[in-house]
Structure formats: structure tokens, C-alpha cells
Amino acid sequence: MRSHCRVERAWSNVLRTTVLALALAAAMPALGQSCAFNPNEPGSTSFGVINPTLSSPATFSVTVNYKCTGNANATFTITGANDSGPGAYRLKHLTQTEYMAYSISSVNVPGTKITLNGQIVATDYQNAYVGDYSDTLTMTIFP
Numbered sequence: 001m002r003s004h005c006r007v008e009r010a011w012s013n014v015l016r017t018t019v020l021a022l023a024l025a026a027a028m029p030a031l032g033q034s035c036a037f038n039p040n041e042p043g044s045t046s047f048g049v050i051n052p053t054l055s056s057p058a059t060f061s062v063t064v065n066y067k068c069t070g071n072a073n074a075t076f077t078i079t080g081a082n083d084s085g086p087g088a089y090r091l092k093h094l095t096q097t098e099y100m101a102y103s104i105s106s107v108n109v110p111g112t113k114i115t116l117n118g119q120i121v122a123t124d125y126q127n128a129y130v131g132d133y134s135d136t137l138t139m140t141i142f143p
Contacts, residue, residue, distance in 0.1 A: 091133035
């Protein structure tokens, strides 16, 4: 899942988040247990254009459908290409060495779908460098 963001200042600049690209991977299943998903889903999502004069968070939400068999209980790991550590997600500016932190929470409906909700708090984008930002997330589904 790829996310893009662009920051604009005043009348002529805009902070815009691009799409988080989500790459899905399946781990080796236990005997008789498996979970499957459509590897083309969801592809991408976006925080959209962010106006740094606002005080509300920028958000995205994306759902990945999956199906488990053999009484499998799916678990997930999510990593970002620009992470500064486990769970420390960052969008990277496309032309500068600038980063913008964001968070992800998830809602799992066992055996059917997981929804990822992303958020950039206003204090993280209000002073961000103007331009486009992006990250790629990889979600691995076990078993």
C-alpha cells in the first residue's frame, strides 16, 4: 500500500499525501490451516492534500479482505519502507531528506477482513517541508 502526501503553504503551496501502497504476503501455514487474500487488493490509499493551516488530523482508511480455512486464526504484521523502528511509520518527502510521522491502527474482523486506519496529527504536518510524501507498507498475514 503506498501513500502520498503533498504539503502546501499559504495560497500557493499544499501538503499532499500520496497513496500508501500495500504489499501483501502470506506466511507459511500450519498443516491444514491457511489464509488467503487478493494480492491486488487494495493497491493504494491516500491521506490526500493536506492544508497546514488546519488543526485536524489527516486520515486514511483501507480494508483488506481475506479468508481463513482449517480453523486458522489470522495474525498480521505491518512494516513501512521508511520506518524508524517497529510501529514508527514515516512518510518520506519525494525529493528531500524530510520525513513526516503517522500512525496506523487496525480493526480485524476474524476470518473476513482487516481495516487499517492511518492518521497524521496536525502538529506533524503544520511545519512540514512543502511537497509530496510517500511510504510503502507491507502487511504479512499468518498463517
